[in-house]
Amino acid sequence: MLRLFTAAVCLIALVHRLFWGLSSQTIAGRNFFAYLTVESNIALVVVLIIGGVLAFTRLADPRWFSISLSLVLTWTITAGLAFALIVWQAGLRGIRVDVPWSDQLLHFWLPAFTAIAWTLTPGHRSVPWWIVPGSLVFPLAWGGVTMWRGPMIGWYPYYFLDLRQVSGIGEFLVTSGIALAIFALIAAVLALISRISPAKAERRAGSGADPNAGGDSKRVSPPPAAGTAPAT
Incomplete structure (x- = not known):
């Protein structure tokens, strides 16, 4: 239920941010879907909906779901940190940056809440270390499309990708x-957090024990010995 609720909140925040940007009548507002934050949060909505359905049908998350959610969380959390840095630098330069409530949810609250909830979920699986290089595939692909598209429309979603707004190729490469x-x-x-507290589901899946079984659960009695009558 928490996953489905979080997905709904994220979707509402995305819709609000879309119309808030369109109301500004700027090129940034018209390129809402070009932001890495927006694309990663759309992926978060999809993954959380799938995770909500899975939670109703099975006792433990499949490994592919834990991997998918950890990758999406990597993108949303990093996008939130980058956004915080941009707002901080804009403040130092005296540049006003309006941050609506939807931006606050998408960049800060939703990634933090989802990461904490995933960490505390008893049915989550540990994720492999290859997600570290694997997490770079989407940002690199997004960056390639952005750098190809930017000169054609004269706009970039983040200032440090625009060579006109940085000191040169050196600052661009260092920042990237x-x-x-x-x-x-x-x-x-x-990946480390997923391994510090090993998921109970992994041990139970290997042993075949019922995760819901407790000390007071019913036990199957052995058949009565030959020649004896069962107790009534």
Whole structure:
């Protein structure tokens, strides 16, 4: 239920942010779907809906779901950190940046809440270390499309990708490298967290024990010995 509720809140925040941006009548508002934050949060909605359905049908998450959610969380958390840095730098330069409630939810509250909830979920699986390099595939693909599209429309979703707004190719490469390093670091932290508290579901899946079985559960009595009558 928490997963489905979070997906609904995320979807509402995305819709609000879309119309809030369109109301500004700017090129940024018209390119709402070009932001990495928006794309990663759309992926979060899809993954959480799938996870909500899974939670109603099985006692433990399949490994592919834990991997998918950890990858999406890597992207949303890193996007939130980048957004916080942009707002902070804009404040230092005296540039006003309006942050509606939907932006606050998408960049800060939803990624943090989802990560905490996933960490505490007893049925989650540990994720492999290959998610660290794997988490870079989407940002690199997104960056390639953004750098190809930017010169054609004269706009970039983040200022540090625009060579006109940075000191040169050197600052662009350094900033992009730092961003990729943060993606990898967040993915490594999530992989480590998933292993610090091993999921109970993994041990039970191997032993075939019933996760819901408790000390007072019913037990099957052995058949009565030959020549004896069962107790009534």
